[in-house]
Amino acid sequence: MAAKESKPAYSPGLAGVIAGETQICWVDPNAGLMYRGYDIHEMAEKASFEEVAYLLLNGELPDVEQLNKFTSEIAMARMLPKQVLDALRLMPKKTHPMDMLRTGVSGLGAFDPELNDHSHAANIRKSIRLIAKVSTLITDGYRIAHGEQPLPEREDLTLAGSLFYKLRGEVPQDWQIQMMDTILILYADHEFNASTFAARVTASTLADIYAAVTSACAALKGPLHGGANEQSMRMLDEIKTPERAEDWLKDQLAKKAKIMGFGHRVYKKGDSRVPTMREIGRDLGKRTGKENWIPICEKLEQTMEREKHLCANVDLYAAPVLTMLGFDPALNTPIFAASRVAGWCAHVVEQQDNNRLIRPLSLYTGPAPRAYAGGSKNGA
Numbered sequence: 001m002a003a004k005e006s007k008p009a010y011s012p013g014l015a016g017v018i019a020g021e022t023q024i025c026w027v028d029p030n031a032g033l034m035y036r037g038y039d040i041h042e043m044a045e046k047a048s049f050e051e052v053a054y055l056l057l058n059g060e061l062p063d064v065e066q067l068n069k070f071t072s073e074i075a076m077a078r079m080l081p082k083q084v085l086d087a088l089r090l091m092p093k094k095t096h097p098m099d100m101l102r103t104g105v106s107g108l109g110a111f112d113p114e115l116n117d118h119s120h121a122a123n124i125r126k127s128i129r130l131i132a133k134v135s136t137l138i139t140d141g142y143r144i145a146h147g148e149q150p151l152p153e154r155e156d157l158t159l160a161g162s163l164f165y166k167l168r169g170e171v172p173q174d175w176q177i178q179m180m181d182t183i184l185i186l187y188a189d190h191e192f193n194a195s196t197f198a199a200r201v202t203a204s205t206l207a208d209i210y211a212a213v214t215s216a217c218a219a220l221k222g223p224l225h226g227g228a229n230e231q232s233m234r235m236l237d238e239i240k241t242p243e244r245a246e247d248w249l250k251d252q253l254a255k256k257a258k259i260m261g262f263g264h265r266v267y268k269k270g271d272s273r274v275p276t277m278r279e280i281g282r283d284l285g286k287r288t289g290k291e292n293w294i295p296i297c298e299k300l301e302q303t304m305e306r307e308k309h310l311c312a313n314v315d316l317y318a319a320p321v322l323t324m325l326g327f328d329p330a331l332n333t334p335i336f337a338a339s340r341v342a343g344w345c346a347h348v349v350e351q352q353d354n355n356r357l358i359r360p361l362s363l364y365t366g367p368a369p370r371a372y373a374g375g376s377k378n379g380a
């Protein structure tokens with residue numbers, strides 16, 4: 001009899017499994033988050049999104065000159081090839097913005113002259129183009145789907161300002177730009193989350209960075225990941241008032257429903273990004289007079305803690321924040337992508353700089369070996 005094969009440990013959903021090394025980001029399960037060793041909280045208040053994107057990609061903070069150059073490189077790379085815009089025009093008007101984005105990123109690859117150069121320098125250059133163009137795919141795709149012309153580029157605006165301007169049609173005030181920067185910084189990276197891991201798996205085959213970011217967009221869409229910030233808003237809309245929140249939640253839990261904006265694979269003592277996002281939400285509530293949303297979230301948080309010992313994640317508060325900033329909830333996940341693309345690109349660069357194919361094992365649970373009794377080719 002053959003010796004019994006020893007099996008490596010198996011963890012469903014890869015929970016607790018270390019699937020690679022990274023120097024980009026550390027998610028502390030006890031509610032901390034660092035980008036390249038810097039606590040994100042101070043950066044989220046003071047930095048521009050470009051400063052953080054530069055840090056993620058290059059490993060160090062930029063000096064003033066480097067930041068200005070990087071910011072203007074992104075601004076100047078925002079324009080899309082006409083053919084990509086035309087392709088977006090061919091899509092059905094009801095296409096979800098995440099599907100448009102995924103298709104657009106895939107199409108963009110063919111227009112990049114360095115598509116198949118996976119050197120570090122070329123990957124950084126392509127990352128800049130991707131960070132720039134992902135935001136334009138979102139803004140222009142959204143306008144096209146709504147029967148409008150995309151607005152002309154404003155190279156004087158940073159990515160946060162441009163995203164706001166091209167979606168809302170008005171140049172944001174300074175406080176709105178600062179809020180957009182903070183939101184984008186909070187979302188920029190989160191180590192081996194599902195979309196980043198999808199990007200790294202694709203990059204590890206030595207497929208190009210556009211292929212990797214296309215995979216990432218596909219993974220981000222799901223409601224257990226990035227799609228949760230859209231679904232959270234739909235949930236808050238259904239609840240409507242803080243007074244209804246507790247009963248609504250208990251009813252859903254009794255039905256064993258998954259509550260969007262709660263739970264996390266890594267954080268078990270709270271999501272480090274929640275306090276900042278909650279604060280923005282309170283501020284926006286006062287500024288816009290929409291003071292219902294944050295109390296609903298808080299009521300849900302208290303009830304969830306009591307009933308299930310589960311903490312809110314950033315998507316619960318990002319949802320009303322983006323709504324109060326005037327965005328359609330269907331744009332919540334794309335706005336997340338406009339930021340996370342910086343993290344995706346940094347991870348692709350890191351993966352391809354020191355590549356090993358990512359190819360795990362599976363645990364076979366199918367039928368035991370059995371005799372084949374078919375043979376349709378022989379007329380059986």
Ligand SMILES: CC(C)(COP(=O)(O)OP(=O)(O)OC[C@H]1O[C@@H](n2cnc3c(N)ncnc32)[C@H](O)[C@@H]1OP(=O)(O)O)[C@@H](O)C(=O)NCCC(=O)NCCS
Nearest residue numbers: 223224225228257258259260261262263264265313314315
């Ligand atoms: C994020 C998420 C996918 C993590 O899943 P996970 O790591 O497999 O979840 P856990 O193993 O910690 O779940 C532990 C228990 O809590 C439950 N749980 C986790 N999140 C829950 C939620 N949002 N609503 C209701 N129950 C939840 C699980 O069903 C499980 O219950 P069980 O032990 O009775 O089966 C999950 O929490 C979820 O679906 N959240 C909602 C979607 C969301 O907000 N996603 C954005 C994440 S940033």
